[in-house]
Amino acid sequence: DAGITQSPRHKVTETGTPVTLRCHQTENHRYMYWYRQDPGHGLRLIHYSYGVKDTDKGEVSDGYSVSRSKTEDFLLTLESATSSQTSVYFCAISSGTGANEQFFGPGTRLTVL
Amino acid sequence: SQQGEEDPQALSIQEGENATMNCSYKTSINNLQWYRQNSGRGLVHLILIRSNEREKHSGRLRVTLDTSKKSSSLLITASRAADTASYFCATEPLRGANSKLTFGKGITLSVRP
Numbered sequence: 001d002a003g004i005t006q007s008p009r010h011k012v013t014e015t016g017t018p019v020t021l022r023c024h025q026t027e028n029h030r031y032m033y034w035y036r037q038d039p040g041h042g043l044r045l046i047h048y049s050y051g052v053k054d055t056d057k058g059e060v061s062d063g064y065s066v067s068r069s070k071t072e073d074f075l076l077t078l079e080s081a082t083s084s085q086t087s088v089y090f091c092a093i094s095s096g097t098g099a100n101e102q103f104f105g106p107g108t109r110l111t112v113l
Numbered sequence: 114s115q116q117g118e119e120d121p122q123a124l125s126i127q128e129g130e131n132a133t134m135n136c137s138y139k140t141s142i143n144n145l146q147w148y149r150q151n152s153g154r155g156l157v158h159l160i161l162i163r164s165n166e167r168e169k170h171s172g173r174l175r176v177t178l179d180t181s182k183k184s185s186s187l188l189i190t191a192s193r194a195a196d197t198a199s200y201f202c203a204t205e206p207l208r209g210a211n212s213k214l215t216f217g218k219g220i221t222l223s224v225r226p
Contacts, residue, residue, distance in 0.1 A: 042218035100212045104155030
C-alpha cells in the first residue's frame with residue numbers, strides 16, 4: 001500500500017447524509033480509480049480519472065460523483081448515502097504506461113445505516 | 114457484467130500441494146493480470162501476461178494464456194499457509210481506453226498447514 005492512502009479507513013453514517021472519501025497518492029501516477037467490493041460481486045469500477053479534471057464513469061457510477069483537482073488526490077462523493085452503498089471502497093492508481101498494473105490502497109469500510 | 118470469471122470459487126489444499134485457478138473472459142484483451150487479496154487488505158498485483166504471450170513465470174507462480182479459448186490459469190506451486198488469500202483475474206480490453214481493468218469475482222484459496 002506504499003504510496004497510496006485512503007481516508008477515512010472506517011465510517012458509519014446515516015442514510016441521506018453526504019459522504020466524501022479521499023484517495024491520496026505520492027507516486028505521481030496519471031490514472032486513479034475508485035472501486036467498490038461486495039460479496040458475490042467482486043470488484044466493480046465506480047469512476048476513474050485519466051488526468052487532473054478528467055474523469056469518467058465506470059460500471060456502477062449511479063449515486064456517486066468524483067473530483068480530481070490535483071494529480072495526487074481523487075475524491076469520491078456520495079451525495080446522499082443509501083444502505084445499498086454500504087461496501088468496502090478501494091482506490092487504485094496506475095501509471096498508464098508499460099504494464100498498466102494497478103496499485104491499491106488499503107480500503108475504506110463504509111456502513112450506511 | 115464481469116469480464117473475467119474465475120473457477121473454482123473456492124479451493125482448499127494442503128501445504129506443499131499445487132493450486133490451480135482458472136479464469137475465462139469474453140472479449141479480446143490486451144493483457145490479463147492476476148491479483149491477490151489478503152483478508153482486510155487491498156489487492157496486490159502478482160503477474161501480467163500479454164495477449165501475445167502463452168506462458169509466464171514469476172517465482173512459484175506460473176500463468177498461462179490461451180486466447181483461442183479466452184482463458185487463463187494461475188498455478189501456485191508448493192503452496193504455503195501464507196498463500197491463503199483471495200485471487201482475482203483482471204483483463205484489460207484490446208480496444209478499451211484509459212487503462213481500465215475488469216475484475217472477476219475472485220477465488221478463495223485456503224492452504225491448510
